[in-house]
Amino acid sequence: MKKGLLILLFTFTATAATAQSSFGVKAGLNYGDNGEIEYSDFENAGEDAVKGAEGKVGYHMGIYYRGDLGGLYLKPELLYTQTKSSYQYNNEEADYNISKLDLPVLLGIKVLGPVHVFAGPSFQYILENDFDGVTIGDVENEFTIGAQFGAGLQLGRVGLDVRYERGLSENEAQVLDLNSPDGLKRVDSRPSQIIFALSLDL
Template sequence: MRHLKSKLNASKKSVLLILFLVSTLSYTYAQSATGFGLKGGLNYNANGDYFESIGDNAQNPDRNIGYHIGVFGKIGNQIYFKPELVYTSTKSDYNDDSFKMQKLDAPLLVGIKVIGPISVFGGPSLQYILDSEFDGISMDDVENDLTVGLNFGIGLNFNKVGIDLRYERGFSENEATFIGNNGIGTGRLDTRPDQLILSLSLIP
């Protein structure tokens, strides 16, 4: 009888161990799910300096809140590659004027898990300007529609849901020019992004 109880106890321990291992592996897989997903969130943005006309002092922008929405892919586990395609709308304030911009961003990120659900990542980001507007005036004369910047940040992954906070900065100045508010001279504004980005992502 004791021998039978001993066998039953050993079997129970084996079953519990197997269930623990299966649940742990399932959870680990879910946290590092590979596939395609959706993302969206808020941007705390400022662009570069604004010069109302030649010889004027630069006006520094006040930061404002914008938004983004897009899709991403994720390949890998401990070390992963995460390309994204994101529509972004930003706004910067210069005294009584506002500069608005809509663009497509394509970050190409490489990340690594640090501990548990925490990972760090970084990589280049391609930016294509779709539309820009300053004080209600459409700005067509942007030096470069396609530019490159840098993204880096920290992420948390819980099952198939992720949260990340990153910083983005354009590599080089990208000026837009337009007729000044007084109708005299040419104004210049650096459209280069300088922003904090908070995102929520989901792999279905």
């Protein structure tokens, strides 16, 4: 946690020191999933089985600070994000929901007119996780790291971008009741999602 706070402080200090900078708000939708589940397959003598998720739509909202560095820019963001995945197993269908704080730190470059591309790490703090109908424990690591890359348009004060995010840190949540009637055992909490965002410089 201390390392994350130091990174946050350094990033905002560095961007604030640049000659041209802007602060703004953003919001958007994300579509993807949170990884695989492990469960007892009742149709196969209760043997352990693994199944992937079906993606669902979530959302995010937050603030950002962009510091221009000539043809480059540095853009840290602080976002509240909710992701959702759907699973079908043992004749059950259930959703896995995660609420988290995201801190992407993106380095971008202007390539042609209003078009820019960017990439960077995304630091994540998981606030809450919930699986329909199952008592599930907290994730192994509240603080995790992922990676993002994407492209966008900056039209005056308004920005549009699309990006892909993948969680890099292994992070699972265990089912507390291993004798649960639906046979669920664990769920992978790493995100894999496409993110669409609209931003406004203030």
